[in-house]
Amino acid sequence: MRDWPRGVIPFGGDYNPEQWPREVWREDIAAMQRAGVTFVSLGIFSWSWVEPSDGTYDFGWLDEVMGLLAAADIAVDLATATASPPMWLAQAHPEIAPIDHDGQRLWPGSRQAWCPSSATFTAYATRLAEAMARRYHDHPALAMWHISNEYGCHNTPCFCDTCAVGFRDWLRQRYDSLDALNEAWGAAFWSQRYADWSQPLPPRRTPTFPNPGQTLDYRRYQSDALLQQFLAERAVLLEHSPGVPITTNFMTMRHFSHLDYHRWAAHLTEPVDRISTDHYVVDLLADPWAEQAFCGDLTRGIAGGGPWLLMEHSTSAVNWQPVNRPKPVGGTIRDSLTHVARGADMIGFFQWRASRAGAEKFHSALLPHAGEDSARFAEVCRLGEIAGRLGEVSGSRVESQVAILWDYDAQWATQGPALPSAQVQYPDLAIEIHRALRERHVPADVVYPGADLTAYRLIIVPTLYLVSDAHAAAIEAAVATGADVLVTYFSGIVDERDHIRLGGYPGAFRELLGVRSTEFAPLRPGEVVALSGAHSGSVWSEDVALAGAEAVLTFTEGPAAGHAAFTRYAVAPQGGSASGVRWYLATRPDRDTLAEIVGTLCASAGVEPVLPGAPDGVDLTRRRAADGRSWVFAINHTDLARTVPVTGVDLVTGRHTGGQCEVPAGGVAVVRED
Amino acid sequence: MRDWPRGVIPFGGDYNPEQWPREVWREDIAAMQRAGVTFVSLGIFSWSWVEPSDGTYDFGWLDEVMGLLAAADIAVDLATATASPPMWLAQAHPEIAPIDHDGQRLWPGSRQAWCPSSATFTAYATRLAEAMARRYHDHPALAMWHISNEYGCHNTPCFCDTCAVGFRDWLRQRYDSLDALNEAWGAAFWSQRYADWSQPLPPRRTPTFPNPGQTLDYRRYQSDALLQQFLAERAVLLEHSPGVPITTNFMTMRHFSHLDYHRWAAHLTEPVDRISTDHYVVDLLADPWAEQAFCGDLTRGIAGGGPWLLMEHSTSAVNWQPVNRPKPVGGTIRDSLTHVARGADMIGFFQWRASRAGAEKFHSALLPHAGEDSARFAEVCRLGEIAGRLGEVSGSRVESQVAILWDYDAQWATQGPALPSAQVQYPDLAIEIHRALRERHVPADVVYPGADLTAYRLIIVPTLYLVSDAHAAAIEAAVATGADVLVTYFSGIVDERDHIRLGGYPGAFRELLGVRSTEFAPLRPGEVVALSGAHSGSVWSEDVALAGAEAVLTFTEGPAAGHAAFTRYAVAPQGGSASGVRWYLATRPDRDTLAEIVGTLCASAGVEPVLPGAPDGVDLTRRRAADGRSWVFAINHTDLARTVPVTGVDLVTGRHTGGQCEVPAGGVAVVRED
């Protein structure tokens, strides 16, 4: 093995040489070197090529590629190659196919057609992982192991009989007794009582709404089942290739919510494991860059605040959206630096060379169909240069005074059946508030409610529908020691079993916030209601009554007219220590109103921007090393040059800013502060 | 057993104590008494609790609840508990699961996962019904039996092999021979001829349009199969608990059309059986209250004009719509009284106490999550008071001079494959015309075409696409004896086998109406065409030619420009008795035009409002007792107080109106006329 590239931000991507004839491989290496590529991820979909039939291995081609990469000093993130099982395995063991909610087998011919609960799959996958580990552990190109790929995309949820058995085992571990299960699921309703452990099922197609507790537990189970698959391969690597870093690429994107990454991350521990993720810009979003920045901060939160690896993103268009837009000029660099600004210590792409055939042939790549003679490849080379100059930021951490809470359990519960409003989407307010902060140049951590919250000046609790007693208490404790808190609508409603917290909404936070509602009044699609002042809200309202809090904004129309829409509750100091201010937001404000609210919150909490007086449209973060050095990242999203008041050397240009860093239109700067 | 509550309009709802710990039960009873609850429906989803394993009964908890209710003088509408089979039954007999149109089994874990044709289910359900009957027939709390729950929601249509066998048996009873079947279904088309009784199938997924005759007969069969399930339980109760009233709750709502309630009602006969229904307000409708009022009148029609029971509605929001709005302040009372005004002799709700878990935890209840300290519970208590004062209206009947015809066979046929226009929805015009009448304070009965039509001054025939010879003749006979009639487009087109009535449209009514069309010209979604005057129509047009009738309105644009849109045909008296005026409406008029048309019809027919000179926005009906006493119900849907010119004692306030009854904004009045 070799070390991970040092002195640079590693730059590269997935490399799939098996898609090309041998003569192209040497061209690849040469072009990689021209582009500044310092790592590749290799072998991710190679199972059918390294093990062409059951137990027969063909490492020859891979040896050759590994040799070429070693010779070129390009580090290899080597896959266990288990992401997609080969045809022979699907043929020999049709029972490993997932069964979807329609009861249909998902056939081979695409990718990842394997059931999360399949022990048969585990046996074959770990056997291959072991063969790979034995073969390449000592290889001079090997720098990291890459287990599987994008777990849970697209083989979960599976509803097959194997999963049913696995689910029952999981339930027996979670619940002491059938009584506890029946109680947790509210099985008294609709005559669903389970009288034997053989009876629980995956939430397959039912005549009408399935049980929400069963549905929630099934999501937990599926995430755990895939985690067990990961851990099985990881154990093999730890045994047969000790000392080599290990990762598996997450998918911290708004539209992916199959895995509880906080729970996974608890199993990925330094020094062995690395948190890595993929991120793709979704053109259909109202503000794709807001989501991108949010997801970077979320990944950092999953990584415990430390650096993480951007395993995949795209240089330009993808192939899976209804309309696949290219990135604008400079967009490749801006997007990459956005991730580094938020803690990424690697810049990876899918993929090195654009495929000429197959389902992803229209996915952009480092090297386009058009070849090196293309504007995009020139931008890629420029990015490679920049990555080569950013090595010093490696290992530094992003600074933030604000925490936004994010919990997959809560997200899953808000996706459950029969809720007050399908208009409530778990990520909406979290991302909107994050954007409003970012526009004020205020960085935020996106963290698990179980994380250490004590250091934050402001805690945002967006749509935390489900909250455990422990998490609610942790939030209260942080407030008690001085943090301000904003809780938004549909938070604290149920416990971790999805049971209503009785006595009035928002149950878990009622006393903390000094408000109480008795009925939700969700707004219709497109419905906007006026608030006091020139403000407005959408999506939600409720009959908020004040129980200590004061109204800052009030609904002046709609089903909750006359009730408070935004409240403030400042509790007098008790025993010397002043607790934080508690805010409750009972609607989704329009953008200007939200900006104003966020301004109010920051002022009240004493939250400061990265730099005072920075211009609009420039995204700012600061990373700080353990030794005190700091770097300000500036991403100019506007089409005008912008001047950022920061003093130091801009690593992108190599020039000292003299206190006024000019960031070109659509450009980036990384200033090591004096 | 005990008597049904007397001297009040019974008030209460579903009670599901098995969802709560024992200590809550006594709180429940106390709160019921505070709220004025006089009945509960008990045990509806209790199968898995009273029969926790095959043949083993646990009545202890139910005995205790029944005892508490008896002690509190709360009447029990006791379920046979068969609505949802327990897990052990699903496990032992997987073949009772319904199979949907996609060919997928509907699994347990929700509710009602049983096949309408299953004799296995019948055996288990009747065994439980017998056990319940034996156990509780003599109980002092028992006032009524409640068989199953909301039949057909959501286990029909089922396409399983058991249903296939049942369907064939049903067909053999309906048709003398295979020739008759082939003729009825038009099997000559597309080579569908059946040569053996083993060949007919449910209308499962086919390459293109299924056979309309088969589809229509299958809907009839599925309704009949569920009716047989009901009758099987009813027979058990008649044997083992003679003398106790029996009901099963219908679902007379616009969006539910799985059962032919007229056919069912023919099997529910006094003195044993009671007609009951559920009604939920659907927020997505353009005018939810129009639908609510219509459905009340439809239920009365099903009940033969006599009183009926409102088994379930909601105090506020439900949980199954995309956005679940709460009811406005006073809405609980207005909606309840709307039903009583239209013949309900009971006010029932789902459910007593809002669940804390399960799929309906966000369904409102008499006692909300917030508890007794809530505005909604206060309104519930006020409603309980009012219900307590309305006992004298029990048994009285609603007066009406207008009949609107409603036929499930016709509805099913209009939902069949390959029709002229998917824009034609069976209920649309019926409900629109009902609303226009209601806005003029003209009550209407919504009745089966086979009902006695002789007493009406005006008969509305909306979209009666399918009509049997007998029904067409009955309408003609009513007109011959003086009733006016309005027939709307797409009526009288086919016979009960869905065979076209040849020679020109509207086949069955062509001569009656003095018009003839040869081609339909349905309008596109959103297309509005001008009529003569300032009028307009949508949805439909056709090339109406006058054959005796005169044109009142004419299409001035669109594909039928120049043809009549609304016609009048007054036939000269023959042999002394004057027959009624016949109107034909070949489009869906805009709201103002329809109001004008309805005004014309009422004037022509001599139809009178409940009260002359009543204000807009107040819904009025009159109920009259056999002894001549009468009560005017006034529901004020406006946010201003309204004065209704009626003289008598308002049972809601207890005050005499002095001729001018002031109904508060959003309020109600029930005036016993002097």
Next chain:
Amino acid sequence: MRDWPRGVIPFGGDYNPEQWPREVWREDIAAMQRAGVTFVSLGIFSWSWVEPSDGTYDFGWLDEVMGLLAAADIAVDLATATASPPMWLAQAHPEIAPIDHDGQRLWPGSRQAWCPSSATFTAYATRLAEAMARRYHDHPALAMWHISNEYGCHNTPCFCDTCAVGFRDWLRQRYDSLDALNEAWGAAFWSQRYADWSQPLPPRRTPTFPNPGQTLDYRRYQSDALLQQFLAERAVLLEHSPGVPITTNFMTMRHFSHLDYHRWAAHLTEPVDRISTDHYVVDLLADPWAEQAFCGDLTRGIAGGGPWLLMEHSTSAVNWQPVNRPKPVGGTIRDSLTHVARGADMIGFFQWRASRAGAEKFHSALLPHAGEDSARFAEVCRLGEIAGRLGEVSGSRVESQVAILWDYDAQWATQGPALPSAQVQYPDLAIEIHRALRERHVPADVVYPGADLTAYRLIIVPTLYLVSDAHAAAIEAAVATGADVLVTYFSGIVDERDHIRLGGYPGAFRELLGVRSTEFAPLRPGEVVALSGAHSGSVWSEDVALAGAEAVLTFTEGPAAGHAAFTRYAVAPQGGSASGVRWYLATRPDRDTLAEIVGTLCASAGVEPVLPGAPDGVDLTRRRAADGRSWVFAINHTDLARTVPVTGVDLVTGRHTGGQCEVPAGGVAVVRED
């Protein structure tokens, strides 16, 4: 057998006497004679009536009908009656049912519920074809054989195990080796390598995108499998009924793309075979008549430019659209003549008498439900008269100087998974450009890229995403010999294996056109971008760079702002012969812009209209006989009379035009030119 009707354009339609009692048959014949019917298609869905049980035939009723038709001198296009298998066959061989993409069996009870690959079906179908051939070969009514009906509607694609086996056989014939298959499908991607011929599958439901190569080959296979079914029946007829013309009706409609009719047509050869098709107007299209005219020209292209038969269209409304509009007055005649104008030598309808039951009872017919006393039947009779006068045009050919290329392979590939934009619909630009030409009175042939292109002055290549090397070379060759060419966006991108042509877009045509792009920039739904001048485009843009060509129009906004949108490349003559001008269009122009572009193209290429100075809104074509006689067809789509400058006898009126042919509002003229 008898001859096909001579001296007339044969006029008639499907006749389904088995749907009616015997007494109606004689009425039918009489009414046919009144209407001028000269042929019927008989027996299409009669399998279950002529073979009521396995191997038992009942020809009695068919003999009688054939006899009646012979006596009335009405020619019979006699079906092999195999379109829809009878119930007894479905029951005895459930494995012949198709399995759809959801994995669901398509059940009998509709039509065509048989698997394209089923040898069992072939055996039964050919046995019946033989029985029909033996029975009726010598019958005096028999004029043509009609094999099956509308192949591929609606039984393809089928995904059953029989198809899987058939597909594997087909693949083994197409590919020399598994290596070749793996290479063609790009199976290196996502670990899809096939290691054994037993492994390839139909593209059944997969976890995510299926393989595009597999998907494309499967479409080819399904088309071929149905072709084999056709050829099997044809072989039987050739043996047992030699000398009788044979046809099967195609479905050359925009929304039907299951069969490669060019490949089919190669097997239908004169003198035995006739190309026939069905066409139905789709009301949902923005311009249904543009599609109708296009499809006529496409059918002629499939027929190699010679005459073809319009087997089915409708007199008025159909029954399978969401809203089924009737045709306007005169529409029956206009639509029929539109087809004759484009080469049809027959006018056929579905069906003779409107059904009174079954799934198509609301489909219009020659004889409506209303009977002979209807405006539509009068129009039908008028059409019959006209058809009777048009016999002289039979066998003549339509003249055109423009070719529009159409390729089912390319269409299928553009329907494949994971493409740049779902907004790109293969037929859009082809039909739009065809319309723009038609509005200029310029006829066009719609032809296979493999057709002889040498005689055209202008070749249009719309969205030819997939193009083989041979086809690309043929286009180049035509340009080299003087033809101008317009290539539109998303053409020449892949080869016939759906492999990207590397080096820049549009790969196959880059050099020909003198342009090169490196990234697509598809536009979002509804997005319109400005071009230079007052022009605009939608759907598509890309970063076109000029490599020889000059920009005619440029994107001035949107993701390709600054790049060329429409280019012209005129290459200097080489070696004496001037090659044509090459145009590239990188967006979908608005209608006015496209009209201007088409004008420019026609002027540049010297393409002339049918008649100079003809009025707007009149559709013109010219048919010319081998002996030089010519006929101008004029269809007036406006509601004003129009004067067309043509000299000769109008066969419709029988009058000489005197140089100015007045075509009534909504009327037609067919002028034999002097």
